[in-house]
Amino acid sequence: MSAPGYRIQGREGEWEIAVGLEVHAQVISEAKLFSSAPTAFGAEPNSQVSLVDAAMPGMLPVINRHCVAQAVRTGLALEAEINLTSVFDRKNYFYPDLPPGYQISQYSRPIVGRGRVVLDLEDGAQRTVGITRLHLEMDAGKSIHDRRADATCVDLNRAGVALMEIVSEPDIRSPEEAGLYLRKLRSILRYIGTCDGNMEQGSLRADVNVSVRRPGGALGTRCEVKNLNSVRFVMKAIEVEAARQVELLEDGGAVELETRLFDPDRGVTRSMRSKEEAHDYRYFPDPDLLPLTLDPAWVDAERARLPELPDVRKARFMADHGLSAYDAGVLVAARGIADLFDEVADERDAKRVANFIMGPLFGALNRAGIDNEDCPVPADALAALIDRMADGTVSNQGASTVIQTVVSTGRDVDAIIEEKGLRQVSDAGAIEALVEQVIADNPDKVADYRDGKTKLAGWFVGQVMKASGGKANPRAVNEALRARLDG
Amino acid sequence: MSALTALTIADARAGLAARTFSARELVDAHIAAVEAGRGLNAFVAETFDHARAGADAADARLAAGEGRLLEGIPLAVKDLFCTKGVRSQACSKILEGFAPPYESTVTANLWSAGALMLGKTNMDEFAMGSANVTSADGPVVNPWRRRGEDKPLVPGGSSGGSAAAVAARLCLGATGTDTGGSIRQPAAFCGIVGMKPTYGRCSRWGMIAFASSLDQAGPLTRTVEDAALMLQAMAGHDPRDSTSIDRPVPDYAASLTGSVRDLTIGVPAEYRMEGMPAEIEALWADGVRWFREAGATVVDISLPLTRYALPTYYIVAPAEASSNLARYDGVRYGLRVEGDDPAEMYARTRAAGFGREVRRRILIGTYVLSAGYYDAYYLKAQKVRTLIARDFEAAFESVDAVLTPTAPFAAFAIGEKMDDPIAMYLNDVFTVPASLAGLPAISVPAGLTADGLPLGLHLIARPFDEPTLFRAAGVLESAAAFGHRPPAPGEAEAA
Numbered sequence: 001m002s003a004p005g006y007r008i009q010g011r012e013g014e015w016e017i018a019v020g021l022e023v024h025a026q027v028i029s030e031a032k033l034f035s036s037a038p039t040a041f042g043a044e045p046n047s048q049v050s051l052v053d054a055a056m057p058g059m060l061p062v063i064n065r066h067c068v069a070q071a072v073r074t075g076l077a078l079e080a081e082i083n084l085t086s087v088f089d090r091k092n093y094f095y096p097d098l099p100p101g102y103q104i105s106q107y108s109r110p111i112v113g114r115g116r117v118v119l120d121l122e123d124g125a126q127r128t129v130g131i132t133r134l135h136l137e138m139d140a141g142k143s144i145h146d147r148r149a150d151a152t153c154v155d156l157n158r159a160g161v162a163l164m165e166i167v168s169e170p171d172i173r174s175p176e177e178a179g180l181y182l183r184k185l186r187s188i189l190r191y192i193g194t195c196d197g198n199m200e201q202g203s204l205r206a207d208v209n210v211s212v213r214r215p216g217g218a219l220g221t222r223c224e225v226k227n228l229n230s231v232r233f234v235m236k237a238i239e240v241e242a243a244r245q246v247e248l249l250e251d252g253g254a255v256e257l258e259t260r261l262f263d264p265d266r267g268v269t270r271s272m273r274s275k276e277e278a279h280d281y282r283y284f285p286d287p288d289l290l291p292l293t294l295d296p297a298w299v300d301a302e303r304a305r306l307p308e309l310p311d312v313r314k315a316r317f318m319a320d321h322g323l324s325a326y327d328a329g330v331l332v333a334a335r336g337i338a339d340l341f342d343e344v345a346d347e348r349d350a351k352r353v354a355n356f357i358m359g360p361l362f363g364a365l366n367r368a369g370i371d372n373e374d375c376p377v378p379a380d381a382l383a384a385l386i387d388r389m390a391d392g393t394v395s396n397q398g399a400s401t402v403i404q405t406v407v408s409t410g411r412d413v414d415a416i417i418e419e420k421g422l423r424q425v426s427d428a429g430a431i432e433a434l435v436e437q438v439i440a441d442n443p444d445k446v447a448d449y450r451d452g453k454t455k456l457a458g459w460f461v462g463q464v465m466k467a468s469g470g471k472a473n474p475r476a477v478n479e480a481l482r483a484r485l486d487g
Numbered sequence: 488m489s490a491l492t493a494l495t496i497a498d499a500r501a502g503l504a505a506r507t508f509s510a511r512e513l514v515d516a517h518i519a520a521v522e523a524g525r526g527l528n529a530f531v532a533e534t535f536d537h538a539r540a541g542a543d544a545a546d547a548r549l550a551a552g553e554g555r556l557l558e559g560i561p562l563a564v565k566d567l568f569c570t571k572g573v574r575s576q577a578c579s580k581i582l583e584g585f586a587p588p589y590e591s592t593v594t595a596n597l598w599s600a601g602a603l604m605l606g607k608t609n610m611d612e613f614a615m616g617s618a619n620v621t622s623a624d625g626p627v628v629n630p631w632r633r634r635g636e637d638k639p640l641v642p643g644g645s646s647g648g649s650a651a652a653v654a655a656r657l658c659l660g661a662t663g664t665d666t667g668g669s670i671r672q673p674a675a676f677c678g679i680v681g682m683k684p685t686y687g688r689c690s691r692w693g694m695i696a697f698a699s700s701l702d703q704a705g706p707l708t709r710t711v712e713d714a715a716l717m718l719q720a721m722a723g724h725d726p727r728d729s730t731s732i733d734r735p736v737p738d739y740a741a742s743l744t745g746s747v748r749d750l751t752i753g754v755p756a757e758y759r760m761e762g763m764p765a766e767i768e769a770l771w772a773d774g775v776r777w778f779r780e781a782g783a784t785v786v787d788i789s790l791p792l793t794r795y796a797l798p799t800y801y802i803v804a805p806a807e808a809s810s811n812l813a814r815y816d817g818v819r820y821g822l823r824v825e826g827d828d829p830a831e832m833y834a835r836t837r838a839a840g841f842g843r844e845v846r847r848r849i850l851i852g853t854y855v856l857s858a859g860y861y862d863a864y865y866l867k868a869q870k871v872r873t874l875i876a877r878d879f880e881a882a883f884e885s886v887d888a889v890l891t892p893t894a895p896f897a898a899f900a901i902g903e904k905m906d907d908p909i910a911m912y913l914n915d916v917f918t919v920p921a922s923l924a925g926l927p928a929i930s931v932p933a934g935l936t937a938d939g940l941p942l943g944l945h946l947i948a949r950p951f952d953e954p955t956l957f958r959a960a961g962v963l964e965s966a967a968a969f970g971h972r973p974p975a976p977g978e979a980e981a982a
Contacts (some may be wrong), residue, residue, distance in 0.1 A: 051589060055814040057582065058569045058591060058693040060728050090810050092856070096829050101813020152829075156817065282856035284865060287699035287807050289729050 006174030034061030080115025556603030568725025591693025609648030619647025643673030668918025675943025686925030690725030735969025753886030809852025
């Protein structure tokens with residue numbers, strides 16, 4: 001079913017889009033897919049290259065079992081079929097950053113078959129995007145063109161790093177859905193620890209296949225826009241590519257099957273190569289590697305080892321803690337945050353915990369430039385802070401200040417409260433003294449209040465708070481004022 | 488010729504163990520032989536210092552009674568094996584100056600068994616050839632001559648340098664590699680033993696790849712027992728080669744019991760090739776007779792798909808080669824011819840670096856893998872390959888080994904068959920089926936042609952049944968009592 005909504009208004013009526021994504025996700029693994037070389041990001045050029053990665057004569061690939069397990073875990077998390085026998089093929093092409101002259105990939109028999117990802121739309125509805133397949137392949141190195149005027153340099157650190165290519169069905173119907181899909185996929189990969197999802201470092205890259213059609217019509221000819229490295233670029237590229245196709249079709253032209261590149265500066269896509277220029281990759285099974293066979297019992301054990309996934313967790317948060325679908329969805333998106341909520345909300349006011357996480361904590365993380373995924377706040381610190389709010393030790397405002405300091409310094413909650421003087425004054429005697437003082441200083445306002453201008457209550461609270469240097473517990477101030485003014 | 492160079496490996500082991508002579512004396516005698524035999528062009532690199540130093544260490548071990556399986560045995564290594572710090576160029580210009588920082592598993596196994604390297608041997612470029620005429624280092628001369636002629640003959644290929652060196656007594660044994668017959672055919676042409684083990688028995692790690700699903704290392708020696716001893720050291724599981732098989736290496740020499748009474752030998756009708764010289768037919772019949780006389784049962788069998796083996800091989804092997812050789816692009820090592828862009832650099836480098844035969848096979852391989860041709864060629868060839876393996880499986884339900892000639896003719900003159908690649912490819916017609924099926928096979932010198940050139944008989948056994956293969960080959964060797972040897976360099980044939 002197509003989602004209501006996204007339509008492109010052409011001169012001659014409406015168009016609908018159909019989009020499929022091919023996501024390249026770098027597998028979290030200390031070693032490469034077929035060699036023992038390390039994979040850390042940002043190392044000195046060519047410092048993480050084995051003899052196999054450099055395709056020295058006589059060197060042979062050996063499959064990294066950990067990477068296979070990661071692909072299987074990912075397949076299971078995508079509710080996909082796990083193929084107990086899969087085959088590695090060689091994809092042959094020449095490029096200086098591809099040392100063997102072929103990429104080892106999986107062509108006709110991937111390790112993972114059909115699966116699905118469920119998207120939560122903003123209006124609360126859900127959409128399912130089909131996964132066509134997931135296969136393992138090795139990454140190429142990097143050509144560096146701007147380092148020397150007379151030559152291209154090649155860095156092979158990335159050569160041989162394990163990638164999962166995750167291919168979706170053309171089920172996506174809007175740029176927003178593409179963004180939701182990518183975020184959801186990234187969330188799942190992070191939950192199970194198979195990809196860090198870091199798009200800036202290139203751990204997650206997407207190619208999008210875009211076609212347009214009259215609503216409900218047959219799929220049109222697609223174009224592939226390659227190598228998009230942010231959610232925003234994916235959404236923008238889909239938008240401009242679909243618009244380009246509509247314009248082309250309405251002008252009587254035809255969409256050509258081709259590969260295009262997105263230019264984010266100009267906001268357009270450009271042709272990279274046409275179908276005629278497409279490579280003949282001459283795929284054939286890699287004779288250096290035997291077919292990969294998996295033991296079904298091992299696959300079942302991996303399935304049992306999977307953590308609670310975002311969809312299940314969201315349902316549990318809604319059922320157990322009475323959260324709204326929206327709040328639960330926000331909380332489960334990053335596993336670290338969901339874990340934090342799970343630990344702190346138990347035996348506390350879940351709604352208060354949820355609001356504090358989504359408000360002050362997310363604000364503090366954002367201000368510190370920290371991804372929610374990497375939230376450094378330990379559960380006991382958040383629990384302590386929530387408890388100090390509940391017992392009136394700190395105000396909501398004070399707690400926001402405390403959490404910012406926790407995020408940036410990792411220091412103890414109570415120490416921060418004391419140091420910053422955020423402890424609220426709740427002592428009845430002290431507060432009553434302040435109230436008496438304010439009343440004594442403002443006889444005219446007291447008279448106005450008693451004449452019926454009860455809106456002045458807020459003004460009185462403000463005066464007392466001010467007199468306390470902001471440390472008085474507002475609830476206690478409120479109670480004391482009411483007793484004194486109304487009494 | 489020194490008596491020490493005429494020894495077998497088995498004899499040399501005994502002499503060394505008894506301290507009749509030292510490893511240093513054995514090595515020095517072979518160094519002198521290599522120097523005297525340079526006219527054969529069998530060696531492309533000499534590592535005498537390495538051999539001498541190793542010999543002294545071997546003598547120390549032998550004196551302490553700690554000699555290993557091949558302690559102090561001087562060997563030669565085909566240039567296809569990567570040897571640390573020593574040129575490893577597959578006799579191709581494209582690997583000019585390449586001396587790897589690593590040692591192949593097979594050679595490392597030999598060195599840890601105490602063997603010593605005299606040098607690297609000549610071969611067809613990237614093992615593509617059957618006459619050692621495609622080498623960038625020039626052709627190898629077979630130490631044999633036709634009776635009454637001095638025309639230089641080919642040693643066969645691709646392990647031509649190894650075969651010539653062993654036949655001419657320049658070393659006690661040599662490593663070879665066999666993709667479609669590259670150990671067995673040159674062994675037959677040079678009158679020595681050449682053995683290809685089961686695919687997966689020897690590690691391919693550090694062996695420069697030609698066709699990965701077919702390449703296997705194996706020994707070239709002067710006796711079957713020596714082949715058993717060498718393979719003992721070479722074989723074994725290697726986790727760095729995913730196609731290497733993890734199963735124990737039996738004591739191969741112990742399998743040479745001299746008895747074949749319990750064996751059934753199959754003779755496949757389909758190997759009776761039209762136009763095959765009568766003397767090869769006759770030698771084959773001799774082989775049958777020898778086995779019968781030794782008490783074996785000999786039966787006619789059928790391997791109906793034999794005639795498809797050669798065309799299948801010449802699709803599968805070039806297909807894999809076209810991809811395996813893509814890494815020689817001038818970017819990281821070996822030859823580079825600069826160009827204005829990468830494509831031009833590749834084209835120039837590869838045009839200058841690869842010889843004609845290698846280029847031909849890359850083109851064939853690229854073609855058979857191309858979109859639109861893949862199904863008709865590569866995929867079909869893989870299916871036929873499976874069927875050929877089934878032919879053998881069926882045959883091995885009733886026989887223990889298959890007996891055939893090794894090659895359809897004897898050594899020919901350098902320069903012959905050069906203008907017709909198909910005629911050249913026919914060299915491998917009897918050896919290729921076992922390669923496609925991954926089976927162990929051996930060539931044993933069994934007789935001479937009328938004009939005095941050696942001919943081999945060929946045995947094929949079940950996967951990993953090297954013990955039976957060696958046992959049958961040993962009996963064949965004894966019965967044939969070949970005993971001929973080529974003239975030593977500069978000497979007329981003594982016969």
